Amino acid sequence: MKPIGMLMWEHRLIEQVIGLFPREIAKIGKSKRVDTVFIQVAVDFIRTYADLTHHGKEEDILFRILESHGLSPELHKIMEGLINDHVYARNLVKGLVEANEKYISGENTLSVIVNRLQYLADFYPAHIEKEDKHFFHQSMRYLDASEQEEMLGEFKDFDRRMIHEKYKEVVERLAGGKVSWTPPGMVR
Numbered sequence: 001m002k003p004i005g006m007l008m009w010e011h012r013l014i015e016q017v018i019g020l021f022p023r024e025i026a027k028i029g030k031s032k033r034v035d036t037v038f039i040q041v042a043v044d045f046i047r048t049y050a051d052l053t054h055h056g057k058e059e060d061i062l063f064r065i066l067e068s069h070g071l072s073p074e075l076h077k078i079m080e081g082l083i084n085d086h087v088y089a090r091n092l093v094k095g096l097v098e099a100n101e102k103y104i105s106g107e108n109t110l111s112v113i114v115n116r117l118q119y120l121a122d123f124y125p126a127h128i129e130k131e132d133k134h135f136f137h138q139s140m141r142y143l144d145a146s147e148q149e150e151m152l153g154e155f156k157d158f159d160r161r162m163i164h165e166k167y168k169e170v171v172e173r174l175a176g177g178k179v180s181w182t183p184p185g186m187v188r
């Protein structure tokens with residue numbers, strides 16, 4: 001598998017979650033109530049999977065390595081746009097989390113929640129299409145087979161660390177503070 005194959009495979013799962021948003025928006029419109037657990041679970045998916053794990057591999061590995069290979073001005077411009085997209089998505093999710101927390105504490109933030117869900121539902125398919133059709137394949141021309149193989153290895157290592165980081169954070173939340181622990185076989 002090419003490294004971009006792994007990223008495109010991940011896109012397919014992200015699409016499935018974002019694809020649930022129009023139905024959720026319609027449900028909120030009809031019931032005038034927000035399923036705050038749906039929002040919490042969806043946010044956890046976006047933050048942990050779509051952002052930390054997926055955008056993380058794109059930014060920390062793919063984009064970093066491509067940057068050192070001197071991309072064409074056109075491709076570089078697309079890459080900058082993708083990085084800005086990631087920032088935009090993070091802000092949308094932050095707004096969604098805040099609105100959901102306010103809703104839970106009794107404030108009527110229903111319209112903000114609907115708005116953020118709609119923006120995310122619009123954003124992700126367009127962002128994914130940009131990468132799938134206009135960036136990933138084009139960018140692989142800058143790497144030979146062994147560099148692609150090495151990148152795939154870095155991706156797998158990145159994913160392996162992620163589960164530990166995610167659950168270390170969960171433990172810290174439960175404990176109410178930092179815990180001193182390093183994942184097995186990893187020196188940090």
Ligand SMILES: [Fe+2]
Pocket residue numbers: 055058082086127131
């Ligand atoms: Fe991306």
Ligand SMILES: [Fe+2]
Pocket residue numbers: 007011054055058128131
């Ligand atoms: Fe992506």
